[in-house]
Amino acid sequence: MKREIPMIIAGTVGVVLIIQYFIPAEPFGTLNDVFSDWFSIIQASAIWLGALNLIKVAGDKIYRRHKDWPYAAIIIASFLVMVIIGFFFSGGRRFLDPGTPFSQLYDYVYSPLTAMMFALLAFFVASASYRAFRARTREATVLLLAAFLVMLGRVPLGDMLTGWLPKWLHMSEIASWIMNIPNIAGQRAIMIGIALGTVSTSLRLILGIERSYLGGE
Amino acid sequence: MAEQKEVGFWNSLMRIDRRIIFLFIFVAISVPMFLQINLKIPTSPEVESLVATLDKLPDGARVLVSLDYDPGSEPELQPMAETFFGYALRRKFKVIVIGLWPQGPIQAERAKPIAERQVGRQFEYGIDYVNLGYQAGNELVIQRMGSSIPQTFPVDYFGKPVADFPMMQGVTNFSNIDYVFNLSAGYPGTVEWVLFAVDRFNIVLGAGNTAVQAPQVYPYLGKQLKGILGGMKGGAEFEILTGLPGRAVKYMTGQTFAHTIIVLFIIMANIAYFTTRKKEQGGLS
């Protein structure tokens, strides 16, 4: 029973959502909205499951003096600071207004931290491309050349270097061409494959053939 | 002996400590921030088509702006938001802001004053600007907006009933929106807007994406996506074409230096690779 009920739910909702895509008439339109609302509610309330787990795992680490316990302490402290300041010291529902302590934490702590993580990408792209772009084989050489042209064509330097050539040989034109023709062709081929894979997996889920996500084989 | 030393040098270059590369990149990005260099930035067809579509809209058009990113991608996407708001102010667009990411609406509130300062005009809240805030549910939010925007967003970001705003009178769903502008750093984002709003409700969509994300939305260019701003470069072109130069143009210098450094490193790695391979092959024969 533990497996059958989830499978019936998945199957029914899946079929109804497919039908409503083709039939705009009631009750399908409304059913779609109802299912959407349910999912939003479940997803939003599940946040607590995660938050409680985070506290439990971090708490355990501190209690057992795990070698990483100071990190766990920082997690709990940060969590409590955001929650307490957000709930009690930032004007209730208006906690997002500019100037409240919560929005200041957002602007001056959270924003720089997330931006910093994303910014690491610039460095990692450099080190990964240093390793990856080597002309080991013929295919790798093509890849290397494409990367070279796009990287230079995307910045003004490319055109400075090729400005004396006819316009179609300007680096920016070549970069645009690579992005718009070979790149799109490749991306679309991969996307079509992925779309078919998604359809087939979805069909298996709706029909209950694929049940690995329920813990079964 | 000397040859061995040389091979050793190239070999160590092949396995260069990544921290040395990081250092070079750091210098390449940070130093130009303090320099005054004006680079001529060429524009690309995908940005030109986005601006052309915007230019075709009538003054006072009703546009929906969906900011689907968080501060992580602020350096790339925030300048685009500022430019768009500036453009909207100039064209007297009625701007409806939403966010499929919780942080999106906050980003809008941060971009708005910058645009107002640049253009020298202010949005009148409820008349030509309203921030409807964030709704959980990802692409399902788009789907629900397709049947009713006021039901999906009954109150705005500040908790006021949406029905009270003059600019929202008569707005029921996407059919009352002239244009949708989406800034996206991932999921949910441009792909979802194309699949759920363009394909199902025939909206006109233009989008800005982070450079990492952009190649994924290129395939939709044309019928489904009327132009795209890809990364910092796209943002800079957008600023140039709309005549509202801002931060992206300024940051392009750093990006130019960084790209150059990476290209030089790649060239060096390949020289090292070929030299060591030749030496090894020579040694074997």
Added chain:
Amino acid sequence: MKHVNLKFLITAFFIAGPVFAQTLADSGAVPAIVRPAEEIRAFDTPNDAGNSITITWKRSPDDIADQGRFEGYDILRGKSVDGPFELVLSVPGGSNERNPLYKTCLDNNTEDGAEYYYAVDAKAFGTAARAVSKMPAKSSQQWFNTSLINMLIAVIFLSAAILYYISGAKSGKKLYIRKIAGLEAVDEAVGRATEMGRKIFFIPGTQDMDNVQTIAGLTILGRVAKVAAEYEAKIDVPVSRSLVMVTAREVVKEAYYNAGRPDSYTDDMVYYLTDDQFGYAAGIDGLVVRQKPATIFYQGAFYAESLILAETGNSIGAIQIAGTAMPSQLPFFVAACDYTLIGEELFAASAYLSHEPKLLGSLKGQDLGKLVIILAIVIGLVIQLSGAFDFASIFSVSAGGE
């Protein structure tokens, strides 16, 4: 001098225009200066759930975008052709439509079955000119969205192909599946972690359970956890969504049970970090750098965090096996990982690992779909180039747009 004169004339025109128009209108002798919209047509909005009427009209000759004099249209609605009319909607001038002479808008607040007449007021120079639809319109809901017939055919064909091969596979037909290097390497990668006495990390992507890629990733987790249980290797599954945490626990528990080691399983193997994209990346990077796992799996949907994770894993020398259907992240994984499952390989994993005929059958059906698409592309290319017929339009799903 000439400049000043022109400016003066324009200003004078703008000031005098409305006054003049008003005077003329009051006198009743000459019509107002703004010219009305024409050919007002109202009809039931096609392919919808009712409560909506579409109104189209030919734009007023005064609706000129770049002069800024035109103030837009008011759409009004009434029960009879003579009114009274009430305001429904105001729309600006200009048009984005295929035929820019016309403009369309929707009234989405109608009562199904009731008859409505629509009036369109064109407004400029402070004056308005009205035009009314000659025929009434009634809204109703439709039982089928006719603009999606091509989609329906595609869905039916693809589903039929998949179901056909699934039923064929059940009858015992042997099906071939090519080798997928990334999945072949699972045993080796887990074995290495056991030898080194270090952990295995499994990252099921950053998306929730509503993403098919997450489900595909969890399928692979089942296999990895089972091998880990057999080898007695330690596995950690840090997740970024609460629902994924709950599901991943079920999967790992079941795997340990199937491997005959239910006692080795604890709930703490799967834990939640944060929903925040880069917060999650930071959390994992920290864990990776401190605990130095021997093997890291990235299986599921990833965004910009892909390279931040994979490069950090690479820096500590872990064996990395990635799999995602995010086209823009594939290059990063390919550059930084030892093996990468590309797109559909991720979805094929459950069939590949279990060798269950029903699952293999679905792959075969999928391949037939692919064949048909390839044929359509080749035929379409020829027809499109010959200019005989707009072949691409067959695949358009937009209801009435461009």
